[in-house]
Amino acid sequence: MLRLSSLFVRTLRENPSDAEVPSHQLMVRxxxxxxxxxxxxxxxxxxxxxxxxVERIVREEMDAAGFQEVHFxxxxxxxxxEATNRWTEYGPNLFRLQDRRGVDYLLGPTxxxxxxxxxxxxxxxxxxxxxxxxxxxxKFRDEARPRAGLLRGREFVMKDSYSFDxxxxxxxxxYEAHRAAYxxxxxxxxxxxxxxxxxxxxxxxxxxxxxxxxxxxxEDTFVRCVTCGYAANTEAVTVPTPAALDFxxxxxxxxxDTPDTPTIATLVDLLNAxxxxxxxxxxxxxxxxxxxxxxxxxxxxxxxxxxEPLAIGLPGDREVDMKRVEAQVGPAEPDxxxxxxxxxxxxxxxxxxxxxxxxxxxxxxxxxxxxxRVSTGTSWVTGANKAGNHVVGLVCGRDFTPDGTxxxxxxxxxxxxxxxxxxxxxxxxxxxxxxxxGHIFQLGRKYAEALNLTVLDQNxxxxxxxxxxxxxxxxxxxxAIAEATLDDMGLCWxxxxxxxxxxxxxxxxxxxxxxxxxxxxxxxxxASGLRxxxxxxxxxxxxxxxxxxxxxxxxxxxxxGKGLADGVIEVRNRANGERSDVAIGExxxxxxxxxxxxxx
RNA sequence: CGGGGUGUAGCGCAGCUUGGCUAGCGCGCCACGUUCGGGACGUGGAGGCCGGAGGUUCAAAUCCUCUCACCCCGACCA
Numbered sequence: 001m002l003r004l005s006s007l008f009v010r011t012l013r014e015n016p017s018d019a020e021v022p023s024h025q026l027m028v029r030x031x032x033x034x035x036x037x038x039x040x041x042x043x044x045x046x047x048x049x050x051x052x053x054v055e056r057i058v059r060e061e062m063d064a065a066g067f068q069e070v071h072f073x074x075x076x077x078x079x080x081x082e083a084t085n086r087w088t089e090y091g092p093n094l095f096r097l098q099d100r101r102g103v104d105y106l107l108g109p110t111x112x113x114x115x116x117x118x119x120x121x122x123x124x125x126x127x128x129x130x131x132x133x134x135x136x137x138x139k140f141r142d143e144a145r146p147r148a149g150l151l152r153g154r155e156f157v158m159k160d161s162y163s164f165d166x167x168x169x170x171x172x173x174x175y176e177a178h179r180a181a182y183x184x185x186x187x188x189x190x191x192x193x194x195x196x197x198x199x200x201x202x203x204x205x206x207x208x209x210x211x212x213x214x215x216x217x218x219e220d221t222f223v224r225c226v227t228c229g230y231a232a233n234t235e236a237v238t239v240p241t242p243a244a245l246d247f248x249x250x251x252x253x254x255x256x257d258t259p260d261t262p263t264i265a266t267l268v269d270l271l272n273a274x275x276x277x278x279x280x281x282x283x284x285x286x287x288x289x290x291x292x293x294x295x296x297x298x299x300x301x302x303x304x305x306x307x308e309p310l311a312i313g314l315p316g317d318r319e320v321d322m323k324r325v326e327a328q329v330g331p332a333e334p335d336x337x338x339x340x341x342x343x344x345x346x347x348x349x350x351x352x353x354x355x356x357x358x359x360x361x362x363x364x365x366x367x368x369x370x371x372x373r374v375s376t377g378t379s380w381v382t383g384a385n386k387a388g389n390h391v392v393g394l395v396c397g398r399d400f401t402p403d404g405t406x407x408x409x410x411x412x413x414x415x416x417x418x419x420x421x422x423x424x425x426x427x428x429x430x431x432x433x434x435x436x437x438g439h440i441f442q443l444g445r446k447y448a449e450a451l452n453l454t455v456l457d458q459n460x461x462x463x464x465x466x467x468x469x470x471x472x473x474x475x476x477x478x479x480a481i482a483e484a485t486l487d488d489m490g491l492c493w494x495x496x497x498x499x500x501x502x503x504x505x506x507x508x509x510x511x512x513x514x515x516x517x518x519x520x521x522x523x524x525x526x527a528s529g530l531r532x533x534x535x536x537x538x539x540x541x542x543x544x545x546x547x548x549x550x551x552x553x554x555x556x557x558x559x560x561g562k563g564l565a566d567g568v569i570e571v572r573n574r575a576n577g578e579r580s581d582v583a584i585g586e587x588x589x590x591x592x593x594x595x596x597x598x599x600x
Numbered sequence: 601c602g603g604g605g606u607g608u609a610g611c612g613c614a615g616c617u618u619g620g621c622u623a624g625c626g627c628g629c630c631a632c633g634u635u636c637g638g639g640a641c642g643u644g645g646a647g648g649c650c651g652g653a654g655g656u657u658c659a660a661a662u663c664c665u666c667u668c669a670c671c672c673c674g675a676c677c678a
Contacts, residue, residue, distance in 0.1 A: 010611090010628080012612085014612045014627075017611090093676085112678080145675090508637090541636060541639075542637045543639050544640095546637075546639080570637095
């Protein structure tokens, strides 16, 4: 039984000044966590209690799915990460250190290499597969900017699983098994979630989905279609490719004098003033930014240090979304195209870049990729590669041919849903924010190849194992649950993760009759298997106890006080505020029912 | 890494512009008394290297220089 008279906790009346996110504020105020370092938190008894409940549920669901738990050190040698090139690729996000002899070590940010080597160490036959193993481990990442308390720390707890299969069908089955286990886990945690398509990014591999808790404080932006249910991380959204248009009747393109129009807005204004151009093109509607083809040059930095310029063509009403670009061009990283770079490419006239000078077969040799909306037969106004000049009526597929398409344009609410478009439906996308609470990947053979994990197949042939990796942010899930359930009075835990089933408030002071009844009730409830938090403080007024009970957020609050004169106690539902009086004689049975454990 | 902000008691803050008495307020903490179903009240206490270093000055929380830390936005982020 937890007793507030002796529990190691101090609740705060005011929010700590360094916390902005509600879950962070309340977890500090309610005495669940304390900041110990940038991005590092100490768990106090109440918080550790909740953390262990969350961890237990995750573990139970993994075990139930047939995955086996192992445990690696967090302090890892350099060599395996050297073999997969991640010692370098992980960059400054990796915590590196040396032992007394100057030998390099790292604090594990994720454990693909170690798991791969462990399986290689023990297994060598197709008969040993499939295998899924996992651990619940503290991970270390030197995040540039930890934030929001537990939501993004530099030290955090992750449940990471890895599956090992002989072939793609096996990987697919292992992936689905994890997906199903994750759904059960998050349902049990009472955590609302959306499964979105994601990019596998630096992890490599083919298929990847994220589990996002749809909450405003989340760092991930995703889209979903209200019509068909499609959901995707913005990085993974695909733009439907329009059918090719017939351009046989299109007017020829022409270069027009457009002085002082370095921006899309100035260009559109000028075009709308030039009725002569509209007449020549047979254009009857007003020009908008969507009629313009904006060409943005970026510089790709490849892992080997090579720099390569890339031209991206997209409708002028949209910005380039660098996150989307990065997801497309990985492992290369996009950088800005600097003034110095422009100096090296005199053909590029800043503000007036057009397709003529772009493309691998053009004079500049710059690879030219366009947004899928820039499809065959579409007509554009774009730069004429000469200051103060634009070309109108430039038709894709007639007047210019890009090297390919790229998903680089920002996604906007109201964009066409790609799934609906494929089915000739009319759904549009809406955007929302989410906290990434889980991520599942089909890794494929990247790690197995790099570390030479092979097994003998039925024919006695060495085959490379195919892998999946699957993560749940356990400590982050605690914060996400808090964030999803809190209200203006405080935390509000779902029962299974709450630090107690029942918070008993003794609404009096001193060792009086009320306290005696409360003590007896607490003992009986605890003896019946319920977890009890008893506010037995004798020098605190009832008002303070009520406020603290609401702040701490145990799902059921029992008030033992003046109702005793009528033989009743008061039972409150923390989440919905409902209150009812229960005869003292029926208290145990009633509370057991409320707590989901009827009978005795 | 870029931009903005903040460092004064356990927590939340004022004081700094225009240097000057014992550095102040609320909460919390300790003691005594009153109170006791919605963050009670009175009286008396404890608690501070004013983030750090250097400088200016008779005198620095306050002005100057450097530095460190933290928070927010962006960049970054299986």
